[in-house]
Structures are given as structure tokens and as C-alpha cells.
Amino acid sequence: MTDRGTSAEKPRVGLFVTCLVDLYRPSVGFAAIKLLKQAGCEVDVPQLQTCCGQPAYNSGDDEHTRALALQVLQAFEDYDYVVAPSGSCLGMIRCHYPDLFAQHELLARFQALSAKSHELISFLVDVLGIDQIKASYTGQVTYHDSCSGLRELGISAQPRQLLAGVDGLSLTELEGREVCCGFGGTFCVKYPEISGRMAADKVAAAAATGADTLLAGDMGCLLNLAGKMRREGVDTRVYHIAEVLADMADAESIGEGKA
Amino acid sequence: MHPRSKFFEANATQALRQPSLQAALKQLEQGFVAGRAACYEALPEFEALRDRAEEVLNHTLENLDAYLLEYEARVIETGGQVHWASTADEARRIVVDICNQAGAGNVIRGKSMIGEEVGINDALEKAGFEVTETDLGEYILQLAEEPPSHIVAPAIHKTKDEISDLFHSRHRELGYHERLTERSALVAEARQVLREKFQQADVGITGANFLIAETGSNVIVTNEGNGDLSSTLPRVQIVTAAIDKVVPTLEDASLLLRLLGRSATGQEITAYTTFTTGPRRQTDADGPAEYHVVILDNHRSEMLAGELRPMLRCIRCGACMNHCPVYGRVGGHAYGWIYPGPMGSVLTPVMLGLDEAGHLPNACSLNGRCATVCPVKIPLPQLLRTLRGRQHRRRLNSRTARMGLSIWAWIALRPRLYQSITRLAMSIMALLGRRQGRFRRMPLAGGWTRVRDLPAPQGSTFQAQWRQRRQQ
Numbered sequence: 109m110t111d112r113g114t115s116a117e118k119p120r121v122g123l124f125v126t127c128l129v130d131l132y133r134p135s136v137g138f139a140a141i142k143l144l145k146q147a148g149c150e151v152d153v154p155q156l157q158t159c160c161g162q163p164a165y166n167s168g169d170d171e172h173t174r175a176l177a178l179q180v181l182q183a184f185e186d187y188d189y190v191v192a193p194s195g196s197c198l199g200m201i202r203c204h205y206p207d208l209f210a211q212h213e214l215l216a217r218f219q220a221l222s223a224k225s226h227e228l229i230s231f232l233v234d235v236l237g238i239d240q241i242k243a244s245y246t247g248q249v250t251y252h253d254s255c256s257g258l259r260e261l262g263i264s265a266q267p268r269q270l271l272a273g274v275d276g277l278s279l280t281e282l283e284g285r286e287v288c289c290g291f292g293g294t295f296c297v298k299y300p301e302i303s304g305r306m307a308a309d310k311v312a313a314a315a316a317t318g319a320d321t322l323l324a325g326d327m328g329c330l331l332n333l334a335g336k337m338r339r340e341g342v343d344t345r346v347y348h349i350a351e352v353l354a355d356m357a358d359a360e361s362i363g364e365g366k367a
Numbered sequence: 368m369h370p371r372s373k374f375f376e377a378n379a380t381q382a383l384r385q386p387s388l389q390a391a392l393k394q395l396e397q398g399f400v401a402g403r404a405a406c407y408e409a410l411p412e413f414e415a416l417r418d419r420a421e422e423v424l425n426h427t428l429e430n431l432d433a434y435l436l437e438y439e440a441r442v443i444e445t446g447g448q449v450h451w452a453s454t455a456d457e458a459r460r461i462v463v464d465i466c467n468q469a470g471a472g473n474v475i476r477g478k479s480m481i482g483e484e485v486g487i488n489d490a491l492e493k494a495g496f497e498v499t500e501t502d503l504g505e506y507i508l509q510l511a512e513e514p515p516s517h518i519v520a521p522a523i524h525k526t527k528d529e530i531s532d533l534f535h536s537r538h539r540e541l542g543y544h545e546r547l548t549e550r551s552a553l554v555a556e557a558r559q560v561l562r563e564k565f566q567q568a569d570v571g572i573t574g575a576n577f578l579i580a581e582t583g584s585n586v587i588v589t590n591e592g593n594g595d596l597s598s599t600l601p602r603v604q605i606v607t608a609a610i611d612k613v614v615p616t617l618e619d620a621s622l623l624l625r626l627l628g629r630s631a632t633g634q635e636i637t638a639y640t641t642f643t644t645g646p647r648r649q650t651d652a653d654g655p656a657e658y659h660v661v662i663l664d665n666h667r668s669e670m671l672a673g674e675l676r677p678m679l680r681c682i683r684c685g686a687c688m689n690h691c692p693v694y695g696r697v698g699g700h701a702y703g704w705i706y707p708g709p710m711g712s713v714l715t716p717v718m719l720g721l722d723e724a725g726h727l728p729n730a731c732s733l734n735g736r737c738a739t740v741c742p743v744k745i746p747l748p749q750l751l752r753t754l755r756g757r758q759h760r761r762r763l764n765s766r767t768a769r770m771g772l773s774i775w776a777w778i779a780l781r782p783r784l785y786q787s788i789t790r791l792a793m794s795i796m797a798l799l800g801r802r803q804g805r806f807r808r809m810p811l812a813g814g815w816t817r818v819r820d821l822p823a824p825q826g827s828t829f830q831a832q833w834r835q836r837r838q839q
């Protein structure tokens with residue numbers, strides 16, 4: 109158990125890794141830990157975590173969603189903060205868990221969990237008050253806003269502010285910033301033709317900026333866009349924003365083979 | 368219209384491969400979306416108006432029975448008649464009866480989604496009346512024998528060339544022989560043809576954007592003035608509306624009017640906004656001798672009683688579809704019925720059933736852009752999820768999907784097992800995908816790899832690597 113009296117100086121953060129980072133891109137998890145530690149946090153990764161339950165939630169399966177939400181609650185409620193490198197999973201915890209337990213005796217606990225849960229970049233900027241992170245990345249970058257981050261959590265200025273402080277990086281905005289990239293969880297496999305067209309349009313918008321690198325804060329969008337770019341033979345590098353900010357974007361980019 | 372929502376997937380695939388449709392849909396973003404954005408910027412109180420509208424409409428729905436009865440009483444006081452229809456079938460019968468009793472030959476229609484919802488044209492034509500749509504978009508579709516593909520701009524899917532051909536072939540019998548190509552010339556020809564129809568009409572049927580309880584008035588907004596002619600020239604006027612169109616006061620209507628044009632077409636106000644109250648009075652210069660209002664339920668009271676109630680706030684501006692990335696790619700016809708896009712994906716399953724329209728709540732990435740532009744703050748993604756929940760509970764989704772979900776959830780609820788399985792699976796995938804960094808095909812992921820590669824995982828899972836590092 110946390111002794112909240114002494115944690116005032118060094119906030120104890122439980123990192124919610126998210127299933128896609130866990131499976132596909134562990135380096136994003138390590139980047140998140142590095143950023144949080146640099147910012148003066150004590151970081152722990154609870155072992156009893158898997159998924160936030162969003163696939164079940166968006167499939168109308170509230171029963172399984174509640175069970176998974178409960179698992180998250182039990183694993184994380186003792187931390188000062190819950191942080192995840194994803195707007196989508198965090199939107200789930202922050203906005204939808206309390207809805208799911210609206211008529212439930214656990215509501216107060218889920219509301220408390222919601223209040224202390226934050227997406228990584230907005231946590232650094234809005235909660236810890238960081239306005240610059242020392243990092244360097246040589247490249248012309250464009251940034252894709254994930255829909256949940258943008259609309260459920262209001263994440264828009266924060267990543268841009270931190271990217272502006274990265275040495276060697278220049279950011280060009282793509283057209284149609286607030287338009288979905290076509291991932292949408294199960295949507296992308298249920299309606300691949302529509303999803304594929306949405307992804308193609310986003311890839312074209314990114315290409316039109318002349319950027320050599322695409323960044324975003326959500327693995328779902330990143331896998332979708334990197335996958336579409338590779339299919340179309342576009343060789344834009346694709347990274348999670350945390351990798352760049354943590355100076356860890358020297359590994360192969362998403363979907364790139366080892367030479 | 369015969370519903371084709373069941374075939375959403377096939378409809379959508381076809382739409383994606385239709386270049387003229389794709390070109391037409393591209394204009395949405397520059398037209399309606401940009402127009403709304405400019406209006407939003409120019410009106411500092413836009414958000415406050417949305418809040419107020421939500422409040423007013425929630426209050427109205429809370430007291431809907433009382434406001435409907437008040438509205439009915441006012442219509443009767445002004446000499447009009449109110450007819451209640453619980454189903455589409457009843458509404459059709461009422462309208463046909465009124466036209467029969469009026470001894471009508473020619474019927475003209477102003478654009479109305481309720482007319483589309485109940486299929487008034489078909490019913491009237493079967494009963495032997497000549498029906499003419501007077502809204503230019505609807506008129507084009509009537510000639511083309513197509514359903515609307517957008518609730519505000521019904522013929523948005525048609526290119527100018529297609530319309531030139533259509534007029535050329537269908538107006539010939541009326542003595543117009545030239546194939547026109549100029550936009551203004553096409554409009555002028557339609558206007559000439561329609562002017563005659565207005566003069567011959569015995570009955571005019573319009574919709575209503577709002578019904579006002581305190582005065583018994585109905586409000587229609589148009590940009591062509593066809594609604595006014597349809598309601599003032601014929602001897603008999605019929606207004607078709609649904610129970611969710613009533614608002615308490617004129618003040619409330621003007622609040623909603625400020626949001627409607629801006630959200631729909633990016634206009635501060637439409638070219639015509641017409642308030643009609645009852646039949647012609649002795650001192651009036653014109654107006655109908657008979658004034659009928661047909662008020663339709665068609666599953667709306669079911670919605671009123673349940674979780675989908677917020678949908679009844681809808682003022683039919685179309686902003687949700689204009690901003691929907693799915694609608695923007697596949698267009699309105701793919702949805703298979705008259706209400707497309709996000710609002711249609713809620714309404715169609717309610718009105719036609721989830722068996723017919725089961726695709727629609729799922730054909731959405733839940734990106735939420737629709738809800739942020741909705742002038743009356745309908746939580747559309749949440750309502751679509753509610754419908755997905757109904758599908759899940761009624762076991763209407765595919766067995767494979769249900770099974771996959773159950774197995775995945777079972778494992779995800781056992782973190783240690785989950786971590787062993789994923790560690791193994793990811794290590795193998797990482798090894799196989801090491802050189803290419805991606806997979807072009809993957810068993811069980813055909814939906815993904817049909818249109819994009821699957822990036823390979825980096826190596827073992829984060830959890831496995833983290834544990835290893837901590838042990839060192």
C-alpha cells in the first residue's frame with residue numbers, strides 16, 4: 109500500500125502499458141517509463157494488467173467489460189496516478205468506466221480512478237507542468253491526433269508543445285487533422301474496405317506535408333497507418349511520440365524490417 | 368422505399384469504386400464542413416446555444432404528451448385538423464384519404480423526411496394521384512427514380528452531367544429538347560416545369576422543421592421557396608411531421624433556427640423560413656382552405672421510453688453525416704434506407720429492426736466527430752454502442768465474433784495465462800517478421816491484411832522484458 113503522506117514529493121505512477129504496446133511495441137512502454145522518471149515520478153508496472161476492455165465495450169459486451177474494468181481498478185487504484193501511452197485506453201478508463209458503473213456500488217471508486225488517470229503526454233504537460241523535454245530527432249515530422257485523445261481527453265496542444273522543443277525536429281500539420289484514420293478498433297477488421305480507404309486518405313494527407321516521419325500517441329492508429337504505408341510502399345518512418353521525446357527513436361520504426 | 372440496409376457491406380464496396388460518387392462526396396468537406404466551421408467561428412455563443420438547445424429539447428421530451436396536446440388544441444382553434452398516426456401505414460392511409468376527400472388529381476410535395484419515411488409518394492401514386500416533388504434535389508431524384516442520399520441535400524451524389532442527361536431525356540415530353548449544361552439553365556428549366564405543377568396542384572404536402580405548441584404553427588426552412596408555394600397555392604395543405612418535432616414556444620423555435628442553418632449548410636439562416644398557422648382566414652390574401660397535420664409516431668415513443676431518447680432531440684441538420692468519415696467515403700445510399708450517416712445508424716435499426724439494419728451501428732469507428740458537431744449534443748457514438756449492446760444480448764452478431772470475444776476476454780481476465788500466451792505468440796511473430804518488419808498475410812487477421820500490412824512485433828512482450836530487466 110502507498111503511504112500517501114510521503115508520496116507527496118515523488119508521485120507514484122502506475123503505468124498502464126496498454127495491450128498494443130505490450131504486444132507490438134514494448135519500446136513505447138520503456139520510453140514512457142523513461143519520460144516519467146525524468147519528470148520525477150516513481151514508476152511501477154503492475155503485473156496484473158492486460159487490457160482495458162475496450163474491444164468488449166465497443167462490441168456491446170458490458171459484462172466482460174465490467175470484469176476487465178474491475179481488474180484494472182484492483183491493479184491500479186492504490187497509485188497516485190495511472191498513466192498510459194494511449195488516448196484511447198485512457199479515454200476508456202476516464203470517460204467510460206464511470207458510465208459502466210453508474211448504478212453500481214463501485215461507482216465512487218471508479219470515479220476516483222478516472223480522476224487520477226491520465227494519458228502520458230497530457231500528464232507530463234498538464235499535471236506535471238513540463239513545457240520542454242530535452243531530446244533530439246532529425247526529421248520533418250507530421251503528427252496524427254487520435255480521435256479519443258483529441259475528443260475525449262482534449263489532447264491537441266500538449267504533444268505539439270513538447271515536439272516544438274525537440275532539437276532538429278520540424279513539424280508540419282497534415283490536412284484534416286480531426287478526421288479519423290480508419291482504425292476504430294474492431295471496425296478496421298469488420299469493414300476493411302472502408303477502413304482501408306480512410307487510412308489511404310490519411311496516408312496521402314501525411315505524404316502531402318512532405319514529412320519523413322509520422323508520429324501519434326496511440327498504437328492503434330500507428331499500426332493502422334504504418335501498415336497502410338508499408339502496403340502502399342510509402343517509406344515514411346512511423347513512431348509513437350513517446351519514443352521521440354524519450355530520445356529512443358533510433359530503433360526500427362513501426363513496420364520496418366531489420367536490415 | 369424497399370430497405371437495403373442488410374447489404375451495407377456490398378453497397379459500401381460498390382460505392383467506394385464509383386468515381387463520380389467519390390468526386391461528389393469530396394465536396395462535402397469544402398462545402399458543408401467548411402461552411403459550418405466558418406459559422407462556428409463567427410458566433411461566439413455557439414456552444415452556449417448548443418447547451419440551451421439540449422436543455423429546451425430535454426424539457427420538451429420530458430413533457431412531450433402535454434406539448435403535443437397543446438399543439439393539437441391550437442391547430443383546432445385556428446380551424447385546422449390534426450391526425451395521429453402510430454405507424455407509417457396509418458400515415459399513408461390518412462394522407463390518401465385526405466387527398467381522396469379533396470377530390471384531388473395533382474399533388475405537390477415540399478421536401479419532407481417524414482414523407483420519405485412513410486413512403487407517401489408510392490402510396491399516392493398507387494391510389495392514382497399524380498405526385499410532383501418540388502424541391503429541386505427531390506425533383507431530380509423523382510425523375511431518376513432514386514431515393515435521397517442525404518437528409519438535407521438529397522441529390523448530393525449526382526453530378527451536373529448526370530442531371531443534364533436526366534433533364535434532357537425526361538423533359539423532352541414536355542417540349543424541352545435542348546441538353547443544357549449550365550447550372551443556372553438547368554435550374555431555370557426545372558423552375559419552369561415546376562411552376563406549372565404548382566398552379567395545377569389541388570393538394571400540397573410539406574414537412575415541418577418544427578411544430579410550435581403555443582401557437583399551433585409549423586415552421587419550414589428552404590432555400591428555394593418551394594415549401595411556401597406548396598403550402599399557399601393548393602386548396603388543401605397537409606403537413607406531415609413526427610411527434611419529436613414539437614417545441615413549446617416561438618422563442619424556442621428561433622433558438623433552434625439559429626443552430627439549424629449554421630449546422631446544416633453553413634448558412635446563418637436559410638433563404639426562406641416560413642411559419643404557417645391554420646387554413647386561410649377571411650382576411651388573408653391567400654392560403655389553403657383546408658389545413659391538416661399528420662403526426663407520426665413510428666417507434667418514436669419506444670425511443671422516448673428508453674436509452675435512445677436523446678436521438679429524439681435531432682433537428683435533422685445533417686451535420687453528423689457531413690462530418691462522418693464513413694458517410695464521406697460511402698455516401699448515403701450504402702446505408703440502405705432514407706436516414707444515412709450517424710443519425711440514420713441509430714434511427715434505421717429502431718424503425719426497421721436490428722435484423723434488417725444490424726450493420727449500421729457497427730459500421731462506425733466511434734471517432735466521435737459527429738457528436739462534437741451535433742447542434743443539440745446527441746451522444747451519437749454512445750447510442751450506437753447501446754444498439755451494439757442490444758445486438759450482443761440478442762445474439763444477433765456473428766457466432767465467430769462472439770466466440771472470439773469470449774475466448775479473448777476469458778484469457779484477458781487471467782493475466783498470468785494471458786502473459787504466457789502473448790509472450791510466446793509475439794516472440795514467434797517477431798522472429799517470423801524480423802526481416803520484413805511486417806506481414807502481408809496473417810491467419811485470423813484477414814480483415815486487417817486485406818487492405819494493409821500487419822507490422823511485426825518488436826520481440827517479446829513488454830511485460831516479459833520488464834520482468835527480465837527487474838530480475839537482473
